[in-house]
Amino acid sequence: xxxVLALLLSWVAIFVQTxxxxxxxxxxxxxxxxxAAFVNALTLVVIAFYIFYEAMARFYHPxxxxxxxxxxxxxxxxxxxxxxxxxxxxxx
Numbered sequence: 001x002x003x004v005l006a007l008l009l010s011w012v013a014i015f016v017q018t019x020x021x022x023x024x025x026x027x028x029x030x031x032x033x034x035x036a037a038f039v040n041a042l043t044l045v046v047i048a049f050y051i052f053y054e055a056m057a058r059f060y061h062p063x064x065x066x067x068x069x070x071x072x073x074x075x076x077x078x079x080x081x082x083x084x085x086x087x088x089x090x091x092x
Contacts, residue, residue: 002043002044002047005043006040006043009036009039009040010033010036010040012032012036013032013033013035013036014033016029016032017029017030017032017033
């Protein structure tokens, strides 16, 4: 989800950057790309800190593993990525 939002933010920034300079914005809107990159980086840092916080919380208060669910998720992941394990016909 964050990838989609980052791409949307980049697309909007590119659109804004293409606007021509005006009387008040003599440099134009070229800073939009820099601001979009800053917002994207800040979002990634916040998400990383949240993941670290949740990991530490689980480290101190472990959650019981559900083996049946874990196996089904692993099988589904393997099924989706089996193309990496089996080469396509006619390809080295």
